[in-house]
Every structure is written in structure tokens, then in C-alpha cells.
Amino acid sequence: xxxxxxxxxxxxxxxxxxxxxxxxxxxxxxxxxxxxxxxxxxxxxxxxxxxxxxxxxxxxxxxxxxxxxxxxxxxxxxxxxxxxxxxxxxxxx
Amino acid sequence: xxxxxxxxxxxxxxxxxxxxxxxxxxxxxxxxxxxxxxxxxxxxxxxxxxxxxxxxxxxxxxxxxxxxxxxxxxxxxxxxxxxxxxxxxxxxxxxxxxxxxxxxxxxxxxxxxxxxxxxxxxxxxxxxxxxxxxxxxxxxxxxxxxxxxxxxxxxxxxxxxxxxxxxxxxxxxxxxxxxxxxxxxxxxxxxxxxxxxxxxxxxxxxxxxxxxxxxxxxxxxxxxxxxxxxx
Numbered sequence: 548x549x550x551x552x553x554x555x556x557x558x559x560x561x562x563x564x565x566x567x568x569x570x571x572x573x574x575x576x577x578x579x580x581x582x583x584x585x586x587x588x589x590x591x592x593x594x595x596x597x598x599x600x601x602x603x604x605x606x607x608x609x610x611x612x613x614x615x616x617x618x619x620x621x622x623x624x625x626x627x628x629x630x631x632x633x634x635x636x637x638x639x640x
Numbered sequence: 641x642x643x644x645x646x647x648x649x650x651x652x653x654x655x656x657x658x659x660x661x662x663x664x665x666x667x668x669x670x671x672x673x674x675x676x677x678x679x680x681x682x683x684x685x686x687x688x689x690x691x692x693x694x695x696x697x698x699x700x701x702x703x704x705x706x707x708x709x710x711x712x713x714x715x716x717x718x719x720x721x722x723x724x725x726x727x728x729x730x731x732x733x734x735x736x737x738x739x740x741x742x743x744x745x746x747x748x749x750x751x752x753x754x755x756x757x758x759x760x761x762x763x764x765x766x767x768x769x770x771x772x773x774x775x776x777x778x779x780x781x782x783x784x785x786x787x788x789x790x791x792x793x794x795x796x797x798x799x800x801x802x803x804x805x806x807x808x809x810x811x812x813x814x815x816x817x818x819x820x821x822x823x824x825x826x827x828x829x830x831x832x833x834x835x836x837x838x839x840x841x842x843x844x845x846x847x848x849x850x851x852x853x854x855x856x857x858x859x860x861x862x863x864x865x866x867x868x869x870x871x
Contacts, residue, residue, distance in 0.1 A: 582790040590719065607719035608783045612791045
């Protein structure tokens, strides 16, 4: 649940989602659900040459289970807060 | 059940697909005059698209008994594509979880007699509607149904501990650099050597902070030695 809450805070920020098939998609985080399915707006593929058929679309829905990474803007992360929160979670809090 | 796209032939007398009522599968919406284009193949002649709570089924109008189906569990991404450079017609672009080790989607397939063995390798499917204005609501229907079909393993992990503190020798934070692929060659569960604070020289304010999560297990890779925290 930590990540769900955390990602909700990132709505509106620019992120890059890298999928398990190596595709990387950049866009504005529109919404996220409890399964960490991600909706992006103003999406564009990061590496066009690898995926020529891919598209620049307005909105895109990515299934949570296929996400490998979400790359965040540096100013989108309050490291101390996240750090504390993760430590609390790790302790079973 | 093998992942991916399959042939669908279970059609009732009225031309609609037989659903798995026992499993609670219900019809969500129907789009007539819809065509599908599998992989890089040309679009099929128009048929009818049935969206159910479990899967997407397309039945050909011209060729009765010909159809395809894919479960929402296997639809990894969907988006409305309106860019003519990406594809000549506006469509709903979807990616499908294809069988592993499928380098080519459909290879040198004979266009008429595509064998069933090729279908699971299809990793992209485009749905073209006669009325492109319906694409947005089709996108929404796909979102809705995808949310109805979470991964079974994801449910197990939902409330479980997200983090493994023990046994990890590497820090959970990567900083740096334009190089987004620092995990190259490393098992995604164990990676990266430079937790914040331990690499004193690094400038945190530069570039992107990468926050890596193994989604399948929802673990944060997090090393928790005292010295890491009490800088």
C-alpha cells in the first residue's frame, strides 16, 4: 500500500515507465490504482528506433504487472520522507 | 492456460460468443464494424468486438467461425493511437503478453492459413472502429476491465510486507546519472551498489533519482544498516 499512496502523490508529474519487455514510455502520471496499474497522459516512447510502431498518444494504460521500473523526477521525491516511511514498513509498521 | 491471443470459435447460435457464465464472465460492451490488425498484419475485414469482464473477443463478420480472443490478464498496455505516422487509421493499440522467446510476431506466416501456433506470439493488436469517435470510450472500457482482472499473484502480495530488509547487501537507492540502465546484467532483485550517503562524492541534485521496485514481489530493496541511516 505504501507504493500506492506514494504514487498518488506523484500524479501530475512526469515519469518514465519501463516495462519488462524493455519498452520505456514517458508521460505525465494521470492516475494509479491499488494494483499499480498506471495511466499516463501525453505519452511518448523513449526509444523510438527500437519501437517504430509505437506511438505518441494522448493517454495510455499500463498494467501494473508488466512494469519493471518507474523513473521519477528528482524533485518528485522527498527522499527523507520516503526513507522514513520505508523503514517503518520494513519494521512491520 | 497459455498466455496471449488465441483463436476463438465458441459461438452461440445468435452469433455471439459463449461466455463463461460459471466464472461470472459478463458482456461489457459490443462494437460492431470493428476490425482487428494483429501484429504487423493488415487489418481483417470488419467484424464485431465483444468486451467481456474477462477478455476481448472479436468475431469476423465475413467468415463465420473465425475469431480471436485474449484475456485482460494478458493485455499489458492499451492506448488510443491517433498519430497517422504511427498507424494510418486511428485505433486502439494494445500490447499482448506473448509467449516467451518470440522474437518475431508473425514471421513469414502464410496470410490465409495462420496456424494456431503463431497466435500466441502476437504481441501487438490494433482495433480499428468504423467510428473513430468511439475509441475513447473503448479505451475506458479496456481500463475498466483491466482493473477487474488483477494478477492473481498481486492479490497475494497486497498487504504483505513490502520489504525485505534481510539478506540484502546492496542499497535500495540508486542515484544518478543519465545511465538509466545501471541494473544491466544484474538480477533485478539485487542491484546497485551506491546507497545514498555511502557514495559521498555523488551529487544528489543532479539528474534523475531512480527508484527501483520489483513489482512482482513489491519489495523495496532496502538495506538497513545503522550507518546508512545515521549519517
